[in-house]
Ligand SMILES: *[C@@H]1O[C@H](CO)[C@@H](O)[C@H](O)[C@H]1NC(C)=O
């Protein structure tokens with residue numbers, strides 16, 4: 207979605223966060239719940255006029271209601287004006303809200319409790335604002351192109367990890383009685399030409415990579431989907447019978463409704479008959495060219511759209527509303543409600559635990575009470591023009607907390623690195639000197655003689671309706687912005703204890719920085735939202751032991767990714783070899799591999815144990831939300847012991863990768879199929895348990911049109927990253 211209205215400034219405040227309390231896991235809404243919702247919906251539909259039905263499926267028009275998307279109420283059945291609001295990290299345009307971290311930071315924690323809590327809090331805030339449909343979470347873009355402008359809204363470049371994060375987030379949001387919206391469906395991997403290009407994707411790649419996390423969303427009973435701007439195989443996503451009716455509704459058994467991305471609809475009849483259920487915002491951005499409303503009414507009367515199709519649209523929309531219990535006592539719409547509560551604790555925890563330590567030479571970190579600290583970079587301070595000076599965060603000035611576009615929110619406050627470091631320095635009685643600029647002029651005088659020099663650099667991206675410093679949503683290159691390489695070189699030339707802090711929406715090429723003598727530490731701080739500085743101090747001073755791991759590959763050269771922003775159509779020639787799958791398959795050495803992250807302690811792995819009752823063959827179970835029921839059953843369990851062998855407490859993300867037997871058609875050398883985050887005291891051991899479902903051991907057989915578990919030997923690799931494998935075993939099928 208696009209467009210913005212005037213950003214509002216809220217008072218900045220430095221707020222300290224308490225440690226977060228893990229939340230109790232709710233059971234996902236049972237699949238049986240749809241049956242009750244459908245019977246309520248059917249009873250309501252029977253009482254509706256055709257005009258009522260048209261009103262329920264048609265947005266009221268751009269800028270015509272309290273929310274970014276609105277439909278008309280139907281008082282005879284107590285149906286309200288439905289409020290649909292961005293977005294995936296909080297309530298867009300809200301003033302009493304939390305600016306949660308972007309999805310990519312949540313994924314980088316690999317902590318399902320934190321991810322779920324983030325979802326619950328998102329849901330609680332949406333509910334408090336009377337928002338019926340929160341437009342998130344995001345699994346498309348999946349992030350196959352590192353330059354992709356909106357990759358940061360989603361959960362990294364691996365479909366398995368993204369799928370788990372989708373499920374946790376959706377179940378969290380919907381536990382609060384708010385409808386989640388899985389988006390953008392599907393293969394919307396770049397911003398440039400997103401509204402004209404076609405993503406031409408083969409069937410197997412579609413299933414094993416791009417559809418995978420959306421299957422998790424359906425399995426978690428997500429209420430709604432948003433069809434995307436691009437074409438799929440030459441047909442608009444919102445008009446694609448094979449993507450909407452075929453894959454989503456038939457194959458995955460999705461029972462909710464599909465709404466269009468804002469003006470992603472192109473025809474009246476085609477969209478209706480191909481499975482789209484609701485048009486948003488209901489007009490173009492000038493209030494004209496309504497494709498449904500009266501035109502849909504005419505098309506139904508003319509028999510071009512069957513009446514049953516209209517009833518099906520309405521039934522799906524009402525069923526989702528009943529499923530979430532929104533027919534009873536839902537709060538009134540008030541985007542400006544004060545709903546933040548203590549939710550910033552989650553932002554800080556995710557900002558902190560999603561931070562990835564990439565280099566720590568001579569254990570320069572954690573800092574041992576330095577007496578003189580030098581802090582460098584425009585990203586060390588809040589944007590001097592104001593933390594919300596740029597609408598929808600559409601600039602790269604000052605400290606970076608999220609990318610730009612409709613998936614952003616206004617910050618209620620912002621703690622920049624300088625704010626938090628200064629406070630800490632004052633408490634320690636240490637000195638801090640600041641060079642809040644990316645210019646190398648005068649920087650050496652500031653950093654010379656300091657015990658440590660901390661340099662903050664950035665790379666930003668966002669949605670294509672805003673161009674920032676020449677970057678049209680997607681990034682033009684994978685270098686740090688504002689000549690960050692030269693800034694680091696200038697600092698390190700004058701200070702041999704240089705610590706580089708990277709705030710970025712996605713990978714950057716770090717070779718220049720890593721080859722600069724004096725750069726002793728690199729902290730990949732990602733996108734920490736407004737807890738930016740607090741999370742950084744937590745990590746730099748060892749108040750927390752860094753435990754984030756990369757959710758994408760950092761390459762040595764941009765070319766190594768094998769993909770870039772496409773002019774024209776994208777044939778997805780890399781197929782299933784996305785991100786680390788590409789590097790592994792083509793034997794390309796990454797700089798930092800997917801799943802990598804250092805710690806202030808060490809972990810050892812031992813005692814791999816595998817139990818399995820998996821059988822070869824296709825999944826043939828009855829279709830439940832998410833596909834055949836047996837796909838979701840656990841068929842093997844792997845355990846491993848992880849021991850903290852160092853001197854400080856920490857948390858390790860143990861990862862399980864599967865290599866498929868050769869009887870399967872060409873499959874990536876290793877695919878993530880499990881992870882577990884263990885919090886361990888020094889000397890303590892814990893058990894990482896990985897439950898493998900049938901889908902985790904299956905490939906998509908294009909001939910049979912089924913998920914099939916191949917015969918032969920699967921290799922199970924358990925380790926600290928996709929390349930730091932510590933234990934291996936087999937599953938013989
Ligand atoms: C797109 O075309 C490819 C190649 O013909 C086919 O394998 C795939 O199933 C099609 N996908 C959709 C969603 O139509």
Ligand SMILES: *[C@@H]1O[C@H](CO)[C@@H](O)[C@H](O)[C@H]1NC(C)=O
Nearest residue numbers: 569805806807808809852853
């Ligand atoms: C981890 O172990 C390695 C090898 O023994 C050692 O060089 C390194 O210093 C240890 N790291 C930490 C953080 O203790």
